[in-house]
Amino acid sequence: MDQPNSTWSIAITRSARTEVGECCPRQPFVELRIPDNSKLVRRVVVTTISHDQGWSDQPHNAGTYNGCFTFFEILVKTSSEHERTGEVGRRSFQVNVHALRQPRRHENVWDLASGDDVQQRFVEGIKAGDTISIVPVAVFQGWVNFVYEIEIRAEGDSESKTSSTALGMPSTSATAAKSSIYEPLDISRQQTRLLAIHPGGFEEPLACSLTTVSLDESGHENYEALSYCWGESRSEARIQLQRGDEDGGMIFDMPVGESLHDALKHLRPQIGPPRKIWADAICIDQSGVEERSQQVALMRTIYSQADSVLVWLGTSTESTHKAFAMFKALQDRIRNQLASSTTFTAEQMETLESDAVSAEVSDRVAFIPLWSQCNFDWFRRTWVIQEIWNAKAASVHCGFDTVSWGTFSILLRQFSLEKFITSYVQSGRVPHFTTGDAIVPSIFFRVLWPFENDQRPHDRDQVGQEEILDVLIKSHGLKASDPRDKIFALLQFGVETHNIADLPDQIRPDYSKPTEKVFTDFVRWWICEHKSLRILSTVHTLKHRGWQQMYYGHPKDLVTLGYPTWCFWHAGNEHSIGATLGLSLHSPYQASGDTVPDLALISSDEAALHPEVLRLAGHRICTISEISPFPFLDREASGRLDELEDAFMQLFDPAGHRWSLSQDERLLKGSMFNRTVQQFLSRHLMSHLQGFDDEANHFQCLSQCLFTADVSGTTRNGLCPHNARPGDIVCMLYGGSVLYLLREKRNSDTSNSTDGGIQGKQFEFVGECLLQGHMNGQVLEEVAKNATARETFDLV
Template sequence: MVHVTSLTSENLWPYECLSYTWGDPSDSRMVTLCPRVVQADIFSTAALYPFAPVTANLEAALRHLRSETEDRVLWIDSLSINQDDLEERASQVGMMREIYAKAKEVSVWLGKNEETSLTLHLFAKCLEAEFVRSTGVPQEDILQPSGFGFDASQVKSMESMESDAFSVIPHENALVALADFFDLPWFRRSWVLQEVNCATRVKVLWGRFELTWSSIILAAFWQGQRATEYLKSSLKKRVQHRSGYLPELWLSLAQRGREDPLAITDILFRAREFNATDPRDKIFALLGLGRETRDQPSSHSQLTPNYSKSKTQVYADFTKAHIIRSNSLELLSAVDIFTEDTEGNQDIREVKPGWVPDFDRSIPTIRLLGYPKLYNAAGATTVQYDDTFSESSRWLPLKGFELDRIGKFAPGDFIRAKDFGLTLGSFELPQLYRNMVVPLDHYPTGDDVLQAFILTLTCVGYADPNDDSPEAVLGRILPSSTKASLEADFAAFWKRYEPSMSTLPEARREHLESLSEDGNESYFGYLAGKACVDRRFFVSERGYIGLCPRESLPGDHVVVLYGGSVPYVLRFNHVTAEYYFVGECYVHGMMDGAALEEQTKRSLRPTTFCLS
């Protein structure tokens, strides 16, 4: 029997919170609710209905958590919030951070899986013990309110951590158990991010075993260091069809701790792979985590949960409000430009207008140009929102200038290679270079044409594995121009398709031939694949080369919006005088402030682009 009690701030008993996934809503159980009066305030639903339906997963959690000897006071969302009352739901959602922060403990219920949970429990426990022994970091200090209690070098030490302390678990079995574990739905539920991050104490329950949150974080690092082992045929078969890794956002939140929250844009970009039953919760569930949003007063209506709004309204209102308040256009890079129209559906962007990101759609953050920030196309300018336009939620009026227009595209698409999810495949790269780049003769900025081509193909940057600074425990993305081996890697990759290298400039051929011997062709293919696949290679009307969204058309406007780190492609509607937002793009030579010099040189007048 479950006693339902209403507590007030004046009469607040010590309580725990439960973090779980609802599971299959059609698989329900009935629990008996017995209202218990604290004041005159009783949870209305419980007073009317002595029985309440709960999902099978929640019932299993309640049975596991109940004590035979004493009462346990638990806050559970599906029982503590009337989900049918939109006002109550919005009010409680706005208090969620406070509710979980004040709990004496948060119990994470992952469900039952006795066989795998035993393996995982033994491995994680032994790994944590070995980490404590070898690094000298006390278990209670591994995760602190201020973030990680360890540094990058101590994480790196786990690469060779094969002590007898956890040799009881065969290496391959540990990797399979971790893939099973991190594939559990709980790790990709939007709400649980806040539930764990705000908690002062967390315990994780999987079957009859209990894990510390710090042991899970360490296990994720250990697994990440061995990610390539999953490519082995023996492991491939055992872990296929699983998303068997801990999403990076969990590590970023743990790295910063409760006292140093991430920016809301960092959270929104990295939470795209997380799920929410109600798509509006892809915003509402994350507000309590963001540095700029977690303590906002209720007067900021766009940052307050409101379930009377549609999904489109919620996403549009938040995006516009954040751009204005943060003076940043980062969120424009969250617009999905990768999803392929495979069913003849012309409206692949379910969320309209075009400048509004569909936060409910997963996109690969590692493939974006404007996040994390690599470039500075608009220099030191700041966002200029033109408030002389109507306050229509459809429009986003921003000032900037037209830099160029799309001229022509490469005759074909970059393809995915079968062995790697995002690798430049058998596209005729020499033909592309010969037909579209060689005719340029010289580049508008004076840059070397071949170098411009190489940097365009790899424009989304790379992760630096050798950065040992404290903030780089999770890696840091750098522009490909800073990678010392880039030219050698390109030469090795090129030689795969054209051993003679006859298409390349004669003056560079011998040098590139020698570099190719030390280059990593697969790595260049990976870098180029991240940037090129699902984008189009173009030459602009003024002779610049770049990559743009697949949806782009010849004649589309390439613009720089003040405050933006990258250029954008827009399409003018002559009927409505609006500019349809196509997406972010790369224009070689115009990514780090040179566009402003071009504006002055060519006397390009500032324009208000009314984005739709």
Template structure:
């Protein structure tokens, strides 16, 4: 039998003062109402702020209140100004002091040598503008790449001055220092509770108002990143990032059945694809500076927050092992050059090249990555590659953007023809591919600045599916040689294997000219924005010629290369596709050694031996003989010297 204690009386009113309820006895003294002994009178009232149903989260309100108090305190502090200049081999390091929560970020700046650093430090790679979470709130679907690029114009004023960089503030050497909100969050995620951290942050360690110092620091950037212990890539807050990181780490353990089952429990296939897509849409992947920051790093750690991080190899595994189903029609996130998956593949190859001590010489990589990247200053689309190439252009933020683009391309053309052949052991086909990639990336219909038509304009982003290159991500085989153009070359061979040297003439700084050989195929007589009677499609191959590639047939059939292009007809009955802006009187030409034909606009003047043209764009011609080199092979004697201006 179970013994049950007698029930206590409900009433606490007793006639006998000694007969006291046990709840008021010594064993229950914490409930005493007496003012003597143990009581609650000396304790302050504290509301635990536990939320009721359907009420706001008091924790969030409390954090916001503390943040406002912190910002108010910083608003009364004198603004920071740089009192020294970082020159020679020296650069600044940020000493991030310990702290937690909403306490102000407190940093001291010290100098270090880029050649022989005495301290171990890290570098931070992040996105200056929109944070990951803010970007997720603004965008949806699978067209994030173009939307990230469209943000460039709206955020170009950010970082215009050191004290006007953003709407957040920290302490630097005891003074108020304005930073972007995303950097503030990154620093809070890195800050330790008890230990200091040495870290290089471009927004703080470089005087952004001093153009001379900016240029000098960019010139030693390769040493700063190579000497760092690691580079921390802060992607920002992303919902569900914990599960994605867990999946990435465990998926590297192998493909045994037990591991596969465990991975499905972490993230089912559909949720996994959605999570990867959301990650690849983050603005960090579209920033131009992250390319060199990652490629030059000895070790890369990708972070979503204080406890959520993975390696670059984990990221590569996610993108490689989870393919994207081909889309019907034009998809910007897959069919544009420099899409995020392709960027990761190219960057990974460049990382391998840098670890082998080889400065990459492939202009195709620079063009694809830089033209698809965002930069507050357009000069950075060149200078960000300074430590990774053999370019002799010294970073100078006072020079004109058009002049910089012209100098870089002239340098590359001369180097590929003369120097790189010996230095980098480039084969003749590799040199041809790199030179032709310059021309296919140029054209006056793809320029914002007034440049010679054969000079690419890095401010004009890719907006049409390319004909001269593939946009798929070559993630399975990452070569370390400078053969990106060969592995990502299109199926077309319009110009055959024969090529004459490209020669830069009239070495005028503002308007150099390029001499090359081409076959003038035909003149355009009509253009149309609608499909003509003869819908462009690869013609059946003639006897003895290569069959039509399934890739080519798919491109035309699903409308990928049709999207955004204008139809044209020629005098000889050819039908084709080109960039809007062509008109009657333009000519279709085949460049010897090129992959696809181009559209040229004749100009008055020039000698009989070399007519003047403006390069407009690449084009597609509905003819197997034209697109696969039969015409170039049989009529190469018709080739003539032309001059592009």
């Protein structure tokens, strides 16, 4: 008998006088996390108290809600820090009263019982463990959003204990039944399984069969490979699955995910022979750890030998129909153009594609909301990068709408950052706006194909032109149901890792290893492979680890991260790659000279027994005594801090332009870009000078980052990330281009760490730092002069 649902209700309020201008970081003012036991969100209420700057050049709009460019955004993030899209994607709400410098209270409600379809879909899309964020926004010169208080309230139904169990992992009996479908594969013959979808009507139950094929045999049967999202839905559908394609084979009632079931229904032939496809959720025994590891290593072969890859974007909606009508018109236009000539040069094809997109997608800014409404989550899945790259041919399916992957490639290329954003910067539009983010993660621009019959080669030999570390960081925006896949699925794309068969066991796909060991092993391998500590700088691309704080609340305690503080991890922000000191191969710093890490410490037998500990050698320099805001407006201080100012501009981006242009365009634009940055920098300063504290000498929206320390009796300044604290230790570590901050772990042994074994003090890794007069080998000179012994630091 069903038990009645229990309910939950939570709220959070933040009161803090804050002004936000057009160049301030888009950071949440307040956030609310949905309970983990939530079954359904029923209502979200946001109350704001705010006003704009109190003046404008539009007196006819004063006192109304028209023409005001200060407002709020509501967004929902998953527990892995991925922003939800589609019906529950980021949206603007609550404009301030135009040119009224008096606080006004507004209440906005999203209610499941409202009868409004848009509200209902938004609330339904918020899941257990999600975080609701409210971001104050101002756009265009002179507009400032003055915020006093924001409250978020939410309520909904809780999972009962019985339903929670039922909706979790399959029962033991269900798992056993599913496993009995599979017979062992012979990996020496590159065996995998194929799914045959038997013909039938759209609404009829799905009948399928499972056979084994050896991919190393040249005459194996033809098949297509499915590329799709597993999806987050807990609901399951069922298919009738026969083992073997001979009559009389055992038939199983097999549960499959809703997304896969939808794909199979739409791809099923109505009449004729069965359609043979490869779909990972069915063709791999997901309960077999060894088989999963073997099949993942075979994935490149599976997709490259398929006749075609079928990209499944989901069932169709009014928005997807509209979008696919544009895609089909684009496809037809280009095919007609290609039919008129036998050959095109690369330049001619570029012009043809650009003209075709301009004709069929004339208003590119208006296209972005339509694309967002389509909610094509396929473009956020990690595995699809490899799947589409290895395909000989590919088509894109949404419901019964379909176009070639080449058509999609053309559209995405034309929306790429380099081609589209410059006009927005030059016209003074919102500096944080980028179409690359609005369409797909930047990593996708590596796998765009030429249109069919285009003479430009789709050259798979181009794979491996980037280091694997850069590939992994650029893939932060992608999702994976298994965090280990954030490494396993991307190894093919690294210059050092693209040949999976030749990889050492340390980083080869192995699902028997826990997630933490997959990542710690990768970091150790990378340090030894490159003889560098550059990978340590990747912590500033991770969730809650950036130089600038981009989340609500106090800086996170490193102990609560849930993984070793020195380790690269799977949740992060791809755009933070430019906001680091030592991540670039072309870093201007050489703090440890040309030294390399002590590889014996890193790869010792004892280190293997403690995978959570990274042993590094180096020297401590000083201890932070004070942290304060960077005094950008204090002319006397700025002269003293010249050495730090360029780094401050790079790390904290006070002009709000880091994401607005690619590196190549910055170099090409030269003085124009510099003038634009100076223009926005001045506008940023003005937004704070008319703010609550008009005598401040710094950007109030940026994290405190200027530290003071005593270095051999001399007061020195430096830069530190937002989660640094007084008491943190500035160190030089062998093999690092920059300096680093370490924090002695509470309750650690007070004895000195030695080279003899993992013992003594342990240190949390805070991140990079910059110290005046110590970034280009000066520490090594002091060490040699004073004959200072090195110290071994055990990072945890």
